[in-house]
Amino acid sequence: MGLQIPRILGSNYIPSCRDRPSGGPAPGEAKNTGKNRYGELKFIFGILKLSILNPMTTQFRNAILGLIHADPQELDQLISLCSFKKFHKNEVLSLPGKIPQEVFFIASGILRVIVTDANGIEHTIHFASENQFVADYSSFLLQQPGIYTLQALEPLEVVVMPRSAIEWGYQSMREGDKFGRKVAEFYFIYQDNRVKNNYSRTPKERYELMESIFPKIHQRVPQHMIASYLGITPVHLSRLKKAKG
Numbered sequence: 001m002g003l004q005i006p007r008i009l010g011s012n013y014i015p016s017c018r019d020r021p022s023g024g025p026a027p028g029e030a031k032n033t034g035k036n037r038y039g040e041l042k043f044i045f046g047i048l049k050l051s052i053l054n055p056m057t058t059q060f061r062n063a064i065l066g067l068i069h070a071d072p073q074e075l076d077q078l079i080s081l082c083s084f085k086k087f088h089k090n091e092v093l094s095l096p097g098k099i100p101q102e103v104f105f106i107a108s109g110i111l112r113v114i115v116t117d118a119n120g121i122e123h124t125i126h127f128a129s130e131n132q133f134v135a136d137y138s139s140f141l142l143q144q145p146g147i148y149t150l151q152a153l154e155p156l157e158v159v160v161m162p163r164s165a166i167e168w169g170y171q172s173m174r175e176g177d178k179f180g181r182k183v184a185e186f187y188f189i190y191q192d193n194r195v196k197n198n199y200s201r202t203p204k205e206r207y208e209l210m211e212s213i214f215p216k217i218h219q220r221v222p223q224h225m226i227a228s229y230l231g232i233t234p235v236h237l238s239r240l241k242k243a244k245g
Contacts (some may be wrong), residue, residue, distance in 0.1 A: 056084055056107040060159045063105060063131055067182045068175035078173065081165035086157050093150040093158070100140040102162045103183075106132050109156035110220050112229075114149040124228040126190075127153075127214050127221065133161075137187050153221055203232045207240045 060082075061075050070078075087093060093111065094100060106128055113126035113134070125148075128134040136146035140163075169176035197206055207230060210217060217226065218241075227237040 054084060056157060056159060059107050059131065060105055063133075064179065068173075068179045070173060070175065074173045078165060078169055081162070081168055083160045083162075084157070085160050086155070087152040089152055089154055089156075091152050091156075093152065093156075094136060094146065095149055096136075096147050097145050099143050100136045100146050102160050103133055103135040103137075103140065103166060104150070105159040105161065106130055106134065107157040107159060109152060109154040109158075111150055111152050111156060112221070112225060114151060115147055116149070122149075122228070124225045125194075127217065127229065129214065129220075133183055137183075141184075153225075198231060203230060203236060204240055204243075206230050207237070208244075 057079060060079065064070060064075065064078075087109075093104060094102075096116070108130055110127060110129040111134065112124050113128070113136075114122050115125055116122050126134075134150065136148040136150070139146035139148075166180070170180060173179070197209065201209070210226070210230065214221075223237055224234045227234045230237065232240075
């Protein structure tokens with residue numbers, strides 16, 4: 001669900017001079033030159049604003065470049081199709097029962113992924129923090145109603161990648177398919193390791209492993225949520241912490 005890997009500005013993009021036939025106007029420009037040039041400048045300014053004024057842009061770029069090779073122009077266009085969003089502590093990013101239409105990249109903060117059982121009891125099944133991609137991923141891919149709730153546990157800043165941006169990346173970026181494959185591979189490996197750890201490791205071993213998977217988790221997340229993730233009671237978790245000293 002997580003991979004340690006902005007309002008749409010470019011949907012009405014007017015081609016720049018290098019995109020046009022020599023000496024020719026942009027489509028529709030002859031009748032409304034001023035308006036279309038304003039649209040072009042607005043798009044270009046949007047890219048500059050995202051690239052220079054918002055530090056999340058560099059963080060987002062670096063996360064993508066850590067997975068694939070991409071030209072600056074490809075990244076500019078991808079970013080123009082995304083949006084930046086802030087969530088308050090305890091605010092919900094995604095609810096079950098709806099088809100997920102976006103993937104989140106976490107610039108700052110931490111969230112948890114929750115599944116609620118038939119008795120209405122919440123179970124924490126995953127945490128995601130800085131420089132991770134997260135979504136109700138299988139439901140996103142299958143375009144089926146999700147079963148997970150994504151909840152901010154701290155003030156959260158994210159880059160929102162809508163389905164349209166991801167599909168553009170697959171179709172238009174040279175390594176767009178590779179990016180999708182990398183995210184899917186991480187998702188599979190994480191889920192596989194989680195199942196194996198739950199059945200092959202003791203609660204003590206899972207507790208000791210948790211800090212390496214989620215650094216400083218005990219300073220950032222309430223203990224009852226950590227206990228839920230580990231599949232033990234808060235009392236058992238307290239005993240494990242005391243035993244560790």
